[in-house]
Amino acid sequence: MRRDRLAHVSAATAATAPLGARSVHIAIRPTPPRLLDELQEVWDHRELFYFLALRDVQVRYKQTVLGVAWAVLQPLLAVIVSSLIFGRLAHMPSDGIPYPLFFYAGNLPWMLIASGVGASAASLVGSPNLITRVYFPRMIIPGAAVLSGLVDFFIAAVGLVFLMVRYRVSPSWHLLLVAPVLGLILLLTCAVGGWLAAINVKYRDVRYVVPFFMQLWFFVTPVIYPASLVPPQWRVLLALNPMAGLIDAFRAACFGRPFDSVTFVISTAVTFALLALAVRTFRSIEQTFADFI
Amino acid sequence: MTMIVVDRVTKEYQIGEKTAAYGTLRDAGTRMMRRAFHRLRSPRPGGRQLFQALNEVSFEVRAGETVGVIGRNGAGKSTLLKLLGRITQPTRGSIDLYGRVGCLLEVGTGFHSELSGRENVYLSGAILGMRRADIQRQFDAIVAFAEVERFIDTPVKFYSSGMYMRLAFAVAAHLHPEILLIDEVLAVGDANFQRRCLGKIEEFRSIGRTVLFVSHNMASVVRLCPRVILLEGGRLVADGPADQVTRRYLQSDTGSPAERVWTGPTNAPGNTVARLHAVRVRDEHGHIAPTVDIRRPFQVEVEYWALEPRARATVSLHLINEDGVCLLVTNDFNNRVWWETHREAGLVRTVLEVPGNFMAEGQVSVLAAVCSYNPDIVHVYERDVVSFQIVDRSEGDGVRGEYGGTWPGVVRPMLEWRVEQPSVESRRAAGNPALKS
Numbered sequence: 001m002r003r004d005r006l007a008h009v010s011a012a013t014a015a016t017a018p019l020g021a022r023s024v025h026i027a028i029r030p031t032p033p034r035l036l037d038e039l040q041e042v043w044d045h046r047e048l049f050y051f052l053a054l055r056d057v058q059v060r061y062k063q064t065v066l067g068v069a070w071a072v073l074q075p076l077l078a079v080i081v082s083s084l085i086f087g088r089l090a091h092m093p094s095d096g097i098p099y100p101l102f103f104y105a106g107n108l109p110w111m112l113i114a115s116g117v118g119a120s121a122a123s124l125v126g127s128p129n130l131i132t133r134v135y136f137p138r139m140i141i142p143g144a145a146v147l148s149g150l151v152d153f154f155i156a157a158v159g160l161v162f163l164m165v166r167y168r169v170s171p172s173w174h175l176l177l178v179a180p181v182l183g184l185i186l187l188l189t190c191a192v193g194g195w196l197a198a199i200n201v202k203y204r205d206v207r208y209v210v211p212f213f214m215q216l217w218f219f220v221t222p223v224i225y226p227a228s229l230v231p232p233q234w235r236v237l238l239a240l241n242p243m244a245g246l247i248d249a250f251r252a253a254c255f256g257r258p259f260d261s262v263t264f265v266i267s268t269a270v271t272f273a274l275l276a277l278a279v280r281t282f283r284s285i286e287q288t289f290a291d292f293i
Numbered sequence: 294m295t296m297i298v299v300d301r302v303t304k305e306y307q308i309g310e311k312t313a314a315y316g317t318l319r320d321a322g323t324r325m326m327r328r329a330f331h332r333l334r335s336p337r338p339g340g341r342q343l344f345q346a347l348n349e350v351s352f353e354v355r356a357g358e359t360v361g362v363i364g365r366n367g368a369g370k371s372t373l374l375k376l377l378g379r380i381t382q383p384t385r386g387s388i389d390l391y392g393r394v395g396c397l398l399e400v401g402t403g404f405h406s407e408l409s410g411r412e413n414v415y416l417s418g419a420i421l422g423m424r425r426a427d428i429q430r431q432f433d434a435i436v437a438f439a440e441v442e443r444f445i446d447t448p449v450k451f452y453s454s455g456m457y458m459r460l461a462f463a464v465a466a467h468l469h470p471e472i473l474l475i476d477e478v479l480a481v482g483d484a485n486f487q488r489r490c491l492g493k494i495e496e497f498r499s500i501g502r503t504v505l506f507v508s509h510n511m512a513s514v515v516r517l518c519p520r521v522i523l524l525e526g527g528r529l530v531a532d533g534p535a536d537q538v539t540r541r542y543l544q545s546d547t548g549s550p551a552e553r554v555w556t557g558p559t560n561a562p563g564n565t566v567a568r569l570h571a572v573r574v575r576d577e578h579g580h581i582a583p584t585v586d587i588r589r590p591f592q593v594e595v596e597y598w599a600l601e602p603r604a605r606a607t608v609s610l611h612l613i614n615e616d617g618v619c620l621l622v623t624n625d626f627n628n629r630v631w632w633e634t635h636r637e638a639g640l641v642r643t644v645l646e647v648p649g650n651f652m653a654e655g656q657v658s659v660l661a662a663v664c665s666y667n668p669d670i671v672h673v674y675e676r677d678v679v680s681f682q683i684v685d686r687s688e689g690d691g692v693r694g695e696y697g698g699t700w701p702g703v704v705r706p707m708l709e710w711r712v713e714q715p716s717v718e719s720r721r722a723a724g725n726p727a728l729k730s
Contacts, residue, residue: 024471028379028388051419055405055412062407133398134420135379287382290375291306 032283042137052144056119057151071155075111079104079159086224095226097255098167104160105251106223109182112153113189113243114214120145120193121210124201128293138286139279142197146189160254172256181249188242188271195278198285201292222247227263239266242274295391296472296503297354297377302386304347304372304527346372348527349386357501359494361508361518361535363542366677368524370507374398374476377505392503395421395470397462406450410441410460413449417464431467438489439463454669459486466493473497476507491517515539551583551681563597566604567663567672570596570640574659574681577649587654587685587692587705593645597663597673602636604665606672608643611660612652620652620703626666650692650707653700654685 032038061067079100086092087099094102120142124131127141164171200206221243222229230238238244245260245267252259347369354360364370375381376388378396403420404413414435418428428435436442439459441452449457475494494517497504508514514521514535521538523531531538554571555561561568575592576582585591595608609624625643626632658680663673685705689695692705 024390024392026379026390026394028376028383028390030383030385030387032382045422047425048419051416055408055416058412059405059407130403130420132375132380134396134403136420136422290381 032287035279035283038137038139038283042139042143045136045140048136048140049144049147052140053147053150056145056148060148068155071152072159075104075107075156075159078107079163082107082224092225093229095228095257097169097251101160101163101167101169102226102251103224104163105254106247108153108156108160109185109247109250110218110221110223110243111156112149113185113192114218115152116146116149116186116189117193117196117214118210119149120190121196121200121206123193124197124289125204125207125293131293132290138289139194139282142194143190145197146186146193149189150186164254169255171254174253174256177253178250181246181253184268184271185243185246185250187275188246191271191275191278195274195281198278198282198289201289202285217241217243220244227260235260235263236266239263240270242267242270246271294356295353296356296358297352297391297505298387298389299350299352299373299377300387300389302347302350302373302376302383302388303345304369304376304381305384306344306346308342308344345527347376347383347524350524350527350529351386352522352529352532354503354505356503357498358520359498359504359506359518361506361514361521362524363508363514363521363539364524366675367526369527370524371398371476372527373524374474374505374507377474390472392471393422394472394474395465395468396474397465398474398476404449404457404461407448409448410436410445410452414445414460414464417461418467421465421468423468435460435463435467438466450668455486462486462490462493466490470502472503472505474505474507551679552581553678561598562675563663563673566599566601566665566670567606568598568600569661569663569673569675569678570598572596572659572661572675572678574679582681584682584684587650587652587683588690589649591647591649591681593647593659593679594642595644595661596640596642599636599638599641602638604670604672605636606641606663606665607632608641609662609664610645611662613658613660614653614703615656615658618703620657651704652683653703653705654683656680656682 033041061070064070066073082103083100086103087094092099097105123142123145124138130141131138196206196210220238220241222238227235227238227244227248239260239262245263245265249259249264249267251257350369350373362370362373372381374396375398376383377390378394378398380396380398403417405416408416414432415425415428419425436445439456439462441456441460444452444456449460452460473494494504494506498517504517506514506518518535520533521531521535522529523538523542531541551574552571553573555569561570563569571594573594574582574585575594576585577590577592582591593610593612595610597606597608599606607624607626609622611622612620614620623645625645628643631643658677660676661673661678662671662675664671685691685693685700692707693700
């Protein structure tokens with residue numbers, strides 16, 4: 001944390017500092033702290049991301065009969081049902097990739113964002129005993145909620161590897177691109193989830209809106225259908241849904257295919273714009289969280 | 294060296310208009326509707342008032358000082374601590390803290406009942422601002438202080454409330470902050486544990502750390518804090534030596550009322566299991582009674598919303614005198630019929646009957662708690678909800694008879710006296726003619 005860091009710095013320079021120099025100064029004002037200071041504080045509290053995410057993961061499957069098997073079952077059932085309905089019955093095109101594999105590679109990042117947005121939107125109102133009792137940068141709460149979804153993601157990713165072996169799709173160097181794409185997806189999840197989490201503190205309607213909103217978002221995201229199904233003149237519009245470009249890029253990275261760079265660039269730009277908006281909204285009401293919860 | 298500078302700090306809250314009819318709504322369904330309506334309506338500006346929880350409060354605390362903060366409920370003590378702990382922001386004014394702050398607004402911050410003691414130590418430590426390396430280094434000391442070595446890998450939901458509290462305080466006590474903010478921590482736990490907590494605070498003090506201590510427990514405030522700040526209605530009204538300020542506090546007649554009603558579940562103390570609705574002191578005729586005749590019976594009535602009937606909540610009342618001594622604790626599970634009754638959600642009224650000629654005269658403050666047992670969970674724990682004055686106006690028919698001077702003792706029951714005079718009895722038995730008449 002900043003306080004520790006400053007204390008540490010001043011201890012190191014204590015020999016040259018004038019007598020009675022203050023090591024730590026916390027200024028509490030009616031106005032929010034500067035963004036840079038706050039980000040610095042988030043960075044200083046980074047261990048808390050780990051501990052809060054760990055707590056979420058440890059608690060999530062307690063008192064469940066199937067436990068961690070849920071992380072495997074959910075994508076498994078989804079791929080079976082959608083392969084039957086969209087693959088076999090509806091003959092959905094899938095860019096020449098076997099449909100189950102195509103769907104799984106799209107659903108995997110989708111589940112990450114869907115569960116992440118849901119968890120982080122509920123995270124602030126779900127932790128009143130933290131918010132009303134102890135100070136730390138509030139952004140960590142929705143952030144940790146997003147991170148805890150990564151565990152399920154990696155468990156479910158084993159299924160993707162299994163399907164790739166099963167359909168003899170060999171990865172190429174493109175696979176390395178999964179990491180930055182995953183990073184962007186996490187940023188997008190933090191942006192949407194964090195924004196909703198902050199709004200949720202003041203307007204509890206958010207909790208009813210989120211499932212509906214996620215369902216609509218799912219339909220405008222190429223998970224069950226390929227982006228190529230959308231007529232070219234509409235592609236730019238599709239790319240305004242940042243998840244469209246990111247899922248497309250995720251699939252392309254997995255299967256070593258070229259991807260639409262225009263779509264990707266637009267989606268990335270929208271992701272960062274949403275992140276900026278989320279940070280702005282969050283900071284503008286962050287200080288009143290304890291009064292509203 | 295100044296450690297804390299509080300400069301003309303004001304904290305305003307917006308409060309919704311009061312809905313007087315709320316208290317009479319008994320039907321749970323309607324209440325739910327109203328609550329939903331309330332929620333939708335509350336973010337809308339307009340029709341709202343400002344409530345000043347703190348009003349232009351200024352003071353400074355120097356290094357090594359231990360300062361007590363006292364005041365009635367709603368005087369702004371908790372708000373002040375929340376501002377100092379950066380949990381909420383001031384509306385106006387500024388606060389400067391020159392040192393690392395450890396904030397103990399409530400023990401067990403961040404504890405999760407499903408996690409083991411060990412996991413909780415790390416989690417809670419991280420939340421309170423410790424590094425993983427710090428926690429690792431101090432882990433054994435924390436566990437030893439809490440005396441839970443054998444159960445450290447057991448989920449804390451299986452802990453007794455004492456163990457839970459000890460572990461939670463132990464984590465916080467090992468923060469080693471330069472400024473320690475403490476609120477009501479000592480209100481819980483057994484006497485032995487309270488002593489150790491006070492010992493820990495004493496230790497902080499002796500090594501020159503700055504402590505700000507908010508408490509209702511006058512005895513510990515006076516013992517620990519040479520300097521005391523008194524808040525009243527959000528204003529700082531006294532700041533000085535402990536004995537002077539506490540005397541003023543105890544003498545001031547601005548105590549809690551004899552009736553307290555919370556208009557809505559959003560502002561009432563409680564949780565998802567139970568929320569207080571009203572606490573009242575009534576005389577034998579059923580009138581709200583700020584003063585009670587020492588010879589007459591009176592009632593303390595508690596109404597609460599039972600939101601989760603399976604929790605089988607019970608009401609516990611503590612009667613506390615002006616010296617902070619707890620006179621008695623009583624619980625409505627003593628009514629075995631109610632205890633065995635099948636519970637349903639809704640408003641519950643429970644009435645404690647206190648006989649006349651039982652308590653001593655003086656100011657009595659009521660602490661209302663709603664708890665469940667097995668597992669022991671406290672849903673409501675509200676100090677000083679109502680208070681009343683027991684007055685002795687007896688004219689020879691009371692415990693004190695005709696005597697008008699000081700009559701010590703915390704209870705004043707009318708007890709049976711068996712009186713004999715053996716010498717006279719024996720003479721009477723011997724047939725002394727002087728006693729025959």
